[in-house]
Amino acid sequence: MTKGFDIHRVINHIKRDVVLVKSTIGTTLLVSAGLLFMLCVLAQLWDKKLDSDEFMGAFSLIYFISGSVLSFSFFREAHHAKANSLYFTLPISSFERISAVWLATAVLHTFVFSIMGILVGCMSIFFGSLFFGADFTLSALFSMGYWQAVAVYLTIQPVSLFGALTFKSNRIGKTLLFIVLTVLGFALFNIMTYGLLNYGYDVFDGGPLRNQAMEKTESDLSILGKSLFVIISGPILLIVTYFKLVEREV
């Protein structure tokens, strides 16, 4: 009897993908480690110390970009005209497949990148203290900013998966265009809604009333707005990607 959801198939698919994109993973991690090391060393040059904001800034940026690069490489086989028939006839359900890809590019990437980030951070602090007398402050590597970075990555990462499966060519460029258009759409929607709701209060004259109204709107709706953004870019795009995988014909 074949199970509806089999974690072994998910694990097997992760192992398979990791073997097939190991060179991309290796290159991405090496480049990421090099960049993170350089940025951390540069940050110590000026004030002889690496503070947590500096480390988390560099870490987050490289963590997001490398995660997106990996996400795009994981669906490469699905677009290959000659390889996709064997890819899609592997005995694994679409739900197991999307779970495997998400676990690899979101969870596994976070785990591996975090370990690498801490190691590179330690090395850069050691390097800084050894060569130009910077403070040996390992505490800079551990802050609440890390969890914020992970939360943001897990929120935006499905956008990469969506783009990786949806677009057949120029996938990164088209995904960026999709993000830009979505953000512009959101901004336009917000401005129109703001204008419609506040039209009678003369809020467009640039006076203090406008600033007050903007602040009030922001404090009233920011949680709703953020939640909406998180839902749209995270779970909904993951579900959309799943259905695209289900409907995909070769």
Place this chain on the structure above:
Amino acid sequence: MISIKSLYYHYPKSSMVLNDISANFERGNIYGLFGKNGEGKSTLLKIMSGLLYAKSGEYTVDHKSGLHRNARTLQRLFLVPEDFELSAVTIATYQKINGRFYPNFSKKQFYDLIAEFKLAPQHHIARLSFGQKKKVLIAFGIATNTPILLMDEPTNGLDIPSKSQFRKIMASIADENKCIIISTHQVRDLHSLINHILVLDEAKVVFDASLAKVSTEFWFGKPKSTEDSIIYTEAGFGGKSILPRGNKEETEVDLELLFSAVLTQNTVINTILKTNDHD
């Protein structure tokens, strides 16, 4: 085992490729799926393996729908596509990363076949010729031990000795639990291998009969008397013709001649088969 009922399929903005297709495929048989180029053989195999979704109709594998990709159906079949690309890894790695998806995969059988094809586990797939890659895939497909094996033009890209090797291997793996469907337009390559023929023409199944039935009902050869009721004859085959067998000796089925006859005289041929079915 496999049941197809009133299946329809067309590609976007194109005419019907499969028009009201119905067929049954049972265990213990090697089916030859014949047809001219573009008659829907590959499309039918793709629908059977979940790569394409039929516009309407039924397709079941062991009484359960196989119309949409699901792990249950996919564990029961393996497709060797006509044109494909394998991952750029060694043969051993290919087996390791893909074999674990098939519950009955036999590593020993895979490496035995790889050795028979004069290949080695450490060979890198990216450096193999298309024919060699096809051998890797055929060996892998056989070693999955799935009850259904679908092969789309498996002999394309194989040299003459490899074609004969392929026939030998296929004959050795055929058993009463396996249903093998081989699609080809190179009818001669499957001579002596298949035991059931299905011909697609103009988006329809125009012929569906076992070789035993064909052998019982038809006579293949050069007729001695001009009074014989020839169904089909072709000068290119040295005057070989197809006749209703009647009381004549049983002859070996000439697949190529039968295929040509079906394409031009399918009504006559099917009428003879049906008439004698009722007798």
